[in-house]
Amino acid sequence: MEPLVQQSGFCHREIIKLDGVSFSYDSKRILNDISFTVQERDFIGLIGPNGAGKTTLLRMIVGLIRPQQGSISLFGVPADRFKDWNQIGYVPQRNNFNPLFPATVREVVLSGLYGRKKLFRRITREDASRCEDALETLHIEDLADKRIGALSGGQQQRVFLARALINNPQLLILDEPLSGIDSETQQSFFQLIRHMHQRHNITFLMVSHDIEMVRSYLGQEPKEKSGKLSFYVRHSHDLEDCAETDLLHSLRKEG
Ligand SMILES: Nc1ncnc2c1ncn2[C@@H]1O[C@H](COP(=O)(O)OP(=O)(O)OP(=O)(O)O)[C@@H](O)[C@H]1O
Numbered sequence: 001m002e003p004l005v006q007q008s009g010f011c012h013r014e015i016i017k018l019d020g021v022s023f024s025y026d027s028k029r030i031l032n033d034i035s036f037t038v039q040e041r042d043f044i045g046l047i048g049p050n051g052a053g054k055t056t057l058l059r060m061i062v063g064l065i066r067p068q069q070g071s072i073s074l075f076g077v078p079a080d081r082f083k084d085w086n087q088i089g090y091v092p093q094r095n096n097f098n099p100l101f102p103a104t105v106r107e108v109v110l111s112g113l114y115g116r117k118k119l120f121r122r123i124t125r126e127d128a129s130r131c132e133d134a135l136e137t138l139h140i141e142d143l144a145d146k147r148i149g150a151l152s153g154g155q156q157q158r159v160f161l162a163r164a165l166i167n168n169p170q171l172l173i174l175d176e177p178l179s180g181i182d183s184e185t186q187q188s189f190f191q192l193i194r195h196m197h198q199r200h201n202i203t204f205l206m207v208s209h210d211i212e213m214v215r216s217y218l219g220q221e222p223k224e225k226s227g228k229l230s231f232y233v234r235h236s237h238d239l240e241d242c243a244e245t246d247l248l249h250s251l252r253k254e255g
Contacts, residue, residue, distance in 0.1 A: 012039050012040055013039070013040045013075065013076065014037055014038070014039060014040075014073070014075075014076055015038045015039060015040050015042070015074070015075060015170070015171050015203045016036075016037070016038040016061060016072070016073075016074060016171070016205070017036075017037050017038075017072065017073045018034050018035055018036045018037070018057075018061075018070070018071075018072055019035050019070050019071045019072070019073075020033050020034070020035055020069060020070035020071070021033070021034045021035070021057075021060065021067040021069065021070035021071070021072060022034070022067065022068055022069040022070055023053070023056055023057075023060065023065070023067055023068055024068060025056075030053040030056050031053045031056060031057060031060075031067075031227070031229075032226075032227055033069075033070070033226075034057070034070070034226045034227075034229070035070075035226075036224060036226065036231055038171075038203060038205060039203075039235065040170070040201075040203055041197070041201060041202070041203055041235060041236045042203055042204070042233055042234070042235050042236075043194075043197045043203075043204040043206070043217070043218060043233070043234045043235075043236065044204060044205045044206065044231055044232065044233055045206055045208055045214035045217075045218045045231075045232035045233075046058075046205065046206065046207045046208075046229060046230070046231060046232075047207075047208065047209075047211055047214060047222070047229070047230045047232065048228045048229040048230060049228055052227070052228040052229055053227075053228075053229065054175070054207045054229065055093065055175055055207065057229070058090070058092075058173055058175055058205070058207060060072060061074070061079075061173065061205070062085075062088060062090045062173060063079060063082070063085070066079075066080070074087075074088070074171075075087060075170075086167040086168075086169065087167075087169050087170045087171060088169055088170075088171045088172075088173065089112075089163075089164030089165055089167065089169035089171070089172045089173070090164060090172075090173045090175075091157075091160045091161060091163075091164050091172070091173070091174045091175065091177055092160075092175050093175045093176050093179075094153065094156060094157065094160070094176075094177075094179070094180060097156070098149075099148075099149035100149055101148060101149060102147070103147070103148055104144065104145050104146060104147060104148065105135070105140060105143045105144050105145070105146055105147075105148055105151070105159050106131060106135070106144040106145065108148050108159055108160075108163055109131050109134050109135060109159060109162045109163045109166060110123060110127060110128075110131050110166070111163065112134075112162075112163035112164060112165075112166040112167060113127055113130070113131075113166055113167065130166050131166060134162040134163075134165050134166045135162055137162065137165065138158040138159070138161055138162040138165075138192075139158070140155065140158050140159060140162060143155060143159070152181075152185075153180045153181040153182075153185075154181040154182065154185030154186075154189065157177055157181060157185075157189055158189070160177075161174075161177070161189075161192075169202070170201065170202060170203060171202070171203045171204075171205070172193075172196075172202060172203070172204050172205070173204075173205045173206075174193070174204070174205070174206040174207065175207045176207050176208060176209065177189065177193075177206065177208075178190060178208055178209075178210050178213065179209060186210070186213070190213055190217075193206070194217055197234075197236050198236050214232050215232070217234060218232035218233060218234045219232060219233075219234065
């Protein structure tokens with residue numbers, strides 16, 4: 001067994017480090033000199049008005065666009081050399097999703113695996129079993145064969161979360177997961193996310209417009225502000241044992 005000191009060091013790893021990051025579309029400066037560090041098992045709520053650059057920042061963190069100034073590192077590795085994308089689950093805004101997309105829930109969840117392996121390769125028994133685990137974890141196994149476009153907003157969010165969880169990531173990045181769903185479903189979805197944060201070794205970065213829900217979990221005041229962006233933070237330390245756990249497995253065990 002690892003010495004305790006090393007374990008707690010492991011628990012406070014830098015998961016995301018933004019250092020003087022700036023970005024402009026054409027000549028319009030969207031993000032200006034942002035520096036912020038996300039530590040392992042932090043829950044970050046990123047709040048800001050429409051157009052403040054929240055989605056742009058997330059897209060930069062997941063490697064879809066590059067900062068024009070400054071640098072980003074992920075799990076201690078410069079983002080342009082980072083390869084271990086399975087460690088990161090990303091749920092983009094749902095309004096980018098075409099409801100006519102002709103895929104079933106199971107296919108959408110399985111497509112979360114394709115990032116690390118070849119597209120259209122055969123699905124192994126292990127892939128299928130991870131998919132079933134993810135479906136069960138999110139309580140959507142009954143929907144597996146339905147067309148994704150035929151589901152309600154809240155159900156679709158569960159599907160996209162299952163897709164992001166299929167690789168058992170250490171970091172989950174969610175872009176407005178609560179928007180466009182009724183408040184009861186919002187509450188239960190947020191409860192599920194909070195549960196994952198409190199009970200599992202997982203770090204969250206979530207964009208939300210629901211300031212009250214964010215404050216209810218992350219506190220009244222942001223830890224940092226940068227331009228129009230506010231970063232609310234809560235660190236989770238409920239587990240005595242900081243060892244890595246298989247998220248899907250343990251969530252399922254707890255029902
Ligand atoms: N591909 C693009 N080309 C040009 N401008 C863009 C592009 N994507 C976003 N923008 C502009 O950049 C600004 C920031 O957009 P972004 O989507 O990052 O903001 P946001 O904070 O996520 O907004 P919202 O809360 O409305 O989702 C907006 O003014 C937007 O119009």
